[in-house]
Amino acid sequence: MPGIETIEFQGLPALHLSTADGASAVVTPYGGQVLSWAPTRGRERLYLSDRARFDGKSPVRGGVPVCFPQFSTLGKLPRHGFARTALWEITEQRSGGDYALATLQLADNPETRALWPHPFLLELTLAIEGGRLDLELEVENSGHAPFAFSAALHTYLRVAELEESRLEGLHGFEYRDALHGDAVRRESGEALIFEAGIDRVYHDVTRPLLLRESGRALGINADGFPDVVVWNPWEDGSAQIADMAPGDFRRMLCVEAAAAHQRIELAAGESWVGRQTLVTL
Numbered sequence: 001m002p003g004i005e006t007i008e009f010q011g012l013p014a015l016h017l018s019t020a021d022g023a024s025a026v027v028t029p030y031g032g033q034v035l036s037w038a039p040t041r042g043r044e045r046l047y048l049s050d051r052a053r054f055d056g057k058s059p060v061r062g063g064v065p066v067c068f069p070q071f072s073t074l075g076k077l078p079r080h081g082f083a084r085t086a087l088w089e090i091t092e093q094r095s096g097g098d099y100a101l102a103t104l105q106l107a108d109n110p111e112t113r114a115l116w117p118h119p120f121l122l123e124l125t126l127a128i129e130g131g132r133l134d135l136e137l138e139v140e141n142s143g144h145a146p147f148a149f150s151a152a153l154h155t156y157l158r159v160a161e162l163e164e165s166r167l168e169g170l171h172g173f174e175y176r177d178a179l180h181g182d183a184v185r186r187e188s189g190e191a192l193i194f195e196a197g198i199d200r201v202y203h204d205v206t207r208p209l210l211l212r213e214s215g216r217a218l219g220i221n222a223d224g225f226p227d228v229v230v231w232n233p234w235e236d237g238s239a240q241i242a243d244m245a246p247g248d249f250r251r252m253l254c255v256e257a258a259a260a261h262q263r264i265e266l267a268a269g270e271s272w273v274g275r276q277t278l279v280t281l
């Protein structure tokens with residue numbers, strides 16, 4: 001039956017969204033994290049590690065973790081902030097014949113204020129329709145003083161074979177390369193191909209991206225998020241990652257919509273919105 005169902009996913013509470021034409025997604029309030037997305041007439045498009053921990057404490061390796069209020073180690077908080085390990089609340093569920101949508105919220109609470117002293121409201125909305133997944137992250141400053149944050153939708157895309165995949169659209173953009181001493185360079189390749197680990201923040205990306213694989217392609221568009229992070233740990237990096245099987249680096253590529261290069265300043269009472277859309281082509 002298409003619509004929205006409450007399910008248990010690896011022991012976590014979750015919503016299963018589906019449409020009459022066969023698209024589906026799973027999201028859990030734990031971390032406000034999308035765990036699965038399959039478009040109409042298509043296979044799963046998100047990577048989720050077989051070794052992911054679903055203990056309600058650890059970050060879940062895969063799907064779309066929400067990084068907030070800190071991207072990576074750009075601050076004093078735990079890596080990628082606290083939103084991905086906090087319990088969010090489901091606030092809206094809606095579906096028609098051809099679409100399904102859910103909204104989850106996370107508000108500041110004693111645990112978040114102990115780490116980061118600001119009142120805020122985060123809202124994640126996911127919507128599926130046909131070959132499309134829309135993710136929207138809204139950040140509201142619900143306090144009386146300004147704050148600054150960095151953030152990302154840390155999307156783990158599933159690929160059949162990374163070495164046969166290419167990412168188009170980043171040509172000409174400046175990036176910071178975390179694997180080469182944070183050197184800042186300009187992308188000179190027409191497409192990124194993957195033959196080694198990669199951990200880059202591309203700045204102010206204004207074009208949609210295209211992930212090409214043999215036999216299929218995925219359009220990746222962002223709005224509001226100025227940056228794109230491209231990450232794959234490769235063989236050496238994944239040896240340090242306990243919750244990922246050794247060969248899995250070939251099956252995933254993170255293409256993240258991020259506000260990482262510069263923090264976003266939000267005045268009291270103001271909101272900011274960032275989106276990432278994935279479309280099968």
Ligand SMILES: O=P(O)(O)OC[C@H]1O[C@@H](O)[C@H](O)[C@@H](O)[C@@H]1O
Pocket residue numbers: 059072079080154178199200229231256
């Ligand atoms: O292992 P974590 O905390 O989920 O982070 C994974 C990766 O996330 C990426 O966004 C960062 O650019 C990488 O540096 C980091 O290693």
